[in-house]
Each structure stands twice: as C-alpha cells, then as structure tokens.
Amino acid sequence: MPTTVVDNIGTLITNDPGLGEGLLGIVSDAAVVFEGDRIVAIESAGNADADERIDAGGRCVLPGFVDSHTHMVFAGDRASEFVARMAGADYEAGGIRVTTAATREASDDELRSLTSARLTESARAGITTTEIKSGYGLTVDEEARTLRIAGEFTEETTFLGAHVVPADYADRPDDYVKLVTGDMLGAAAPYARWIDVFCEEGAFDADQSRAVLEAGLAAGLGVRVHANQLRPGPGVQLAVDVGAASADHCTYLTGADVEALAGSSTVCTFLPAADFSTRQPYPDARRVIEAGATVAIATNCNPGSSYTTSMSFCIALAVRDMHMTIDEAVAAGTIGGATALRRTDIGRITPEAKADLVMLEAPSHHHLVYRPGVPLVARTIRAGIEV
C-alpha cells in the first residue's frame, strides 16, 4: 500500500506523553508517516521516506478533532428562537419539538443532504470523527430512520429517543418511556452503538432516565447521558452509577458530582458552545480536572442550543471562560473525545492509530485560542485521505 509522509512539522501533537513533551506529547520538527488509513511511524523532520510527501512548512499538526456529541441529522433551523433568547427569553428543552416536526417532514434524501453539508463544514473545521444522536424523530419509525441515515456517515451513532417527551405523550410521560425502552429501542438498536437520555427537568427524571439507560445496556448498547445542563440534578451520578462512557454538559456540578466523576471511568464532556448559545454560566472545569476526572470537549452541533461545527471555538471558550489551559483544552477536543467514545485508535498521532490529522495555518496549537474566530485549519486528512 502506498505510504505518505507529512514532513517538516513545526509542532506535532501526538497526545502520547511517552513520545514527546508534556500532556500533549509534543514533538518539534517531526514527520508522520501513514500507510493507507493507519499511521506507521513518527520520525524527525527530513528523515522519512514515503511514496508521497506533504510539506507542513513548519506548521502545527495535531490529531483530527473527535466530536463526541452532536445531533447532526435534522431539518429546519431555530434562528428565530435563538434571536428571542438573545433578547432575553429562557432556554427550555421544549424547543426540541420544533425540530422534530421539521425532521419528520423531511425525506431521507433531504436529511442525507443536510447531514452531509454539516459534516463537510465540520471536516473543514478539522473534525474527523463525529458522534451523531437521533432524538428528533421520537416515533419508532422516525428514530430508526434517523439512526439508519446517521449510520451512513459515522459508526458512532447514539439512540436518543429519550430526548424530550413528544407532544402527544405530554400527559403520560411514563407511557413514552415504555415505548422508548420497548418497541423504539428494538427498532433503533440495530443502527446504534450507544443509548443516551436527556436527564433534566422538563425532559426525563432520574427514574425514567435509569429505565432508559438500563434497557439500552440490556440491548447491548453503550451508555451516554445528557446531565446537569440547566440546573443541578441527578444526571451525573446516574451516569457514573450505570457506567456511562460520558456525562455530557456538566454545567452545574456539586462537590458530590465532581467526586463521582473523578472516581469513575465516565468522561466529563463539556459543551461550551451550548453554554455560549443559551447564556448559561460556564462550568468550572478546573475543579473537575484537579479532582482527576477525564475531560472532553464537543460541539453539541444542533439547531436549538449550539449550532456550531467549530471545535476551535469550543476550545477557545474552554480556555477563556472555563480556565482550562490551552493544552488541556486541545487534549479534551482530541483524545478526550476519543476516550468519551471509548476509542483508542483515534485522537492521537501514534503508530497504529487512524491517519486522522489536522494541519493548522499556524506554528502551534496555542493559536487555536490566541487567534479566536479565525478558521485556522488548513488541511484535514481523515483515514489517510485529504478531505
């Protein structure tokens, strides 16, 4: 199989402290060789032979971003709800139903085309792995359809039938939970790797959420939880208790929540663009990191609370407003996301990892925060192929 070398890399982020300096395993003046879709060697600049050579010209190369939390398959937008919120309206989970109506009306091809356009945008922003949740179908057929379409784009599909109680079940939410854990799960599971629940006032309470997650586990799915987004709640500790791979949002954490995360393998996934777009306070990331929990950052790309595909933007917010160091935030958007998906083949530039690389129009990863808002991703290589 033909080999390619990305040579003359000024700052290479491997995310392997054994290969280079610091948390990010930084190697200066490096070269990365890949064969097909796999990395085969890290060398010093100018020392690797390969069939094809890409000259990084001293730029920074890092692992492709791993976006472990999105809701990419949807139709319609909610710009007017956003405008109202910026003028003072509150964010509540109920807005999800607006997107549900538009998504149900869209044809398969429309949803494919919308999803594809969003993924093109996110690849241009350096994202090479994207988790996609359902949750705008909310019927047996529509949830299965969403996951089938999501599965055309990613292996990381998540069944989120328990996103919000749909309008026709408003008076009997427990019947909806029975549907989710019964027929809907049955139809969705063949297309899903994960199950997720929005554990929040206005969505699902602790008992309902636990029922959903345990049904998913029994069906062989991995577990993720929307937890503690809009106020303190039981989501984080429930996530830890059922062995979730990730508790997502974590905007409102008590000391007990932080302690639970730190003592577990559940990743704390921050979604700062959602806090930005809903004017929530930013979570205190330092407390979580210093307690020893693993942290990820994801875009939460969705039309209601966080309509962005920019991991760089999320990283910049995490540094400025959540007081993460730049190294911590870059790790959270790459290897942190991989850990939240329980993947060891992505989020790092090491031999045998997937050849997912991003080249910045900058000499170091610091520029992702130092140059906020500037689209610095110059090239994205996914599975060895430039996108």
Place this chain on the structure above:
Amino acid sequence: MPTTVVDNIGTLITNDPGLGEGLLGIVSDAAVVFEGDRIVAIESAGNADADERIDAGGRCVLPGFVDSHTHMVFAGDRASEFVARMAGADYEAGGIRVTTAATREASDDELRSLTSARLTESARAGITTTEIKSGYGLTVDEEARTLRIAGEFTEETTFLGAHVVPADYADRPDDYVKLVTGDMLGAAAPYARWIDVFCEEGAFDADQSRAVLEAGLAAGLGVRVHANQLRPGPGVQLAVDVGAASADHCTYLTGADVEALAGSSTVCTFLPAADFSTRQPYPDARRVIEAGATVAIATNCNPGSSYTTSMSFCIALAVRDMHMTIDEAVAAGTIGGATALRRTDIGRITPEAKADLVMLEAPSHHHLVYRPGVPLVARTIRAGIEV
C-alpha cells in the same frame, strides 16, 4: 462600464431604514446592481438587468464589514505572552515593546508580506475596509515607514506614535511626547489620515494624550483615542472634548463617560475580542446604546491583546456577552465602523455607495451569532471585484 447584479438575495441588509425594514433597512428577495466600484440600484429579485449575474440563491447579503481599529503592520507574534495570560498573568501595555523590537528588525518586504496575508485573511472573513495604525515603530523613521507601508493597503492610516513610551524614554516620558508631537508627527503626517493615543495608566496620561491629539489636529489629522481599556480613566471624555471621531475600547465607562459620548459625535467603538483575549469584563453596551451614543465594533487585530480578523466572532461576543441585539451588532460592524471613520460611502448598500458586499452561507444575518465560530462568509466583493 459593465454592470453586475447580485440577484435572488433572501435577506438584503442595506443599513438604510428608508429602503427597508428596521434598523438595518432589510429588504427581502432583493437584487443589488453595481457598475464598476459603485452601487447603482437596489431592485426586487429577478427584476434587474446587468452584464453579469451572480445568483445569491436566497442567501443573506450585507455590506462588507468596516474594521475601524487594527494594528495590522507588525512582525512576530506574542503567543507565549498569551499562554501566560490565560494561565493567570495580567495584561499590561508594556508587551507592545516586544512587537516593536520584532517590527523594527523586519524589512519593508517582510512587513508588506505579513500585512498582505492578514488582509487576505480578513477579506475572507468579509472585511472590506480596514483602518491600520502605526505604533510598533516608535522612532521617527520607523513610524513613518509603518505608515508608508500601511498606506499601500488602505486609505485609513492612523499615526499612533503614542502607543507606549519606548524603553529608551522610560525615565523621560515627556521627552517622548515632545518627539511624537514634533519630528515624529512631521515625518508621519504625510502618510496618515488620523492620529491616535493610548490614554491609559502605563501608557499616556490625560495631559500627554491631549498634547498628542492637539498636535495631530494642528497638523490636519483627524482624531481617535484608545480610551478606558483596562480601568476607568480620562480617555473617553478627552476624546469627546477634542472632537474625536471615535473613542475605542470603552470597557470601563462611568455615567459621565456615557453621557459625554451620547451628547457628542464621537463613536463608541467596542473591541470585544480584546476583552476576550485579555479576560477583561465585557462593557455594558446596552447602557451606551440606550443613552443614544453611536456604537461601532472592530477587531483590534494586533499580536498582543486581540489577534483576530473575525468580525463575526466580535459580533457574536457583542450579542452574547454585551447584550447587544444581533441587528445592533451587525450595524456596529458595518455602518458603525463607517461612522467611526467618518465615511458615508461604505458600510451600507445604497445607490452611490461603494460596491462592498458580503454574501453569507446562510439565509440571514442572525446566523452570524446563531452559528458561532463557523466561517459563514461565502463571498466578499470589494469595490465591485470579488476577493
């Protein structure tokens, strides 16, 4: 001269309330005709003839952004100072001297090439007019050189010899003010439209600042002021008192400052990316707007406190964190910037205005904030030519 029509515009922002709805003078389903570098007509979609036709496909078109405050001509970067600041160090004006050393060492061609690359980046982000300040030369020859080079790229050049007291004048700042108002002004004035001063503790006090501005006025230059960036101070009221076109930063405003701005023709120019990058609190824009002052937003692109070319990012911060409405923030980044430069030919899409247009990959300007961090500018037309 050949004519061009941008047709099938979903949302056209004219910035003329006489032409359309609201503050932004929005016209739906519109077409814009330009001839050479001037706009000649606003029509309804499908109703204009021209030699060339650009189909906007229902997208949003707005006036090119007017970036009324930058320091684009410099060499070097200050990423390590930024990293230290994000880890807790304070921002102080003295860091300017680091860039001064690098800029003095750079050749004319190096400075040209660096400036050109930054302006390419900013044009891609939709900026069609850029003010550029000197202030990293700080000697007679170096300030004149910076302005000569800046003048190759823009008419909006600003002499900022009074950016900081250079190290060799640290013990005798008044001698430096004499130099600035004497020989340096003499050498700089032929290349400058404006004069500016950094009126701030650690830079220049009220008396020194007034001396600089009055010398500039006497030399025929217009006046702008760096005011109230890091703490309350005399800058804003001094700006109003000398009839400055703009008081820039305005992060710390007293009631008297707001009153002075509201009763004047001095534009209050916010630089939210600087507040972002120095972790300053964001100014209370509502108070200024409700008092009746004219407001602009600019990037403040510079290597110390705000290394961005993204007006969209600044607009998003102004809405999220300064509580401007999206319409107000878009106006501030277009016609507000034009007013801060005392220009009536830019920042609007009206007959006789310059053909400076931006097309978004979005149906409305709301998406500039609704989709934070996403590079939404699809096409930029400056003086009738696509860039």
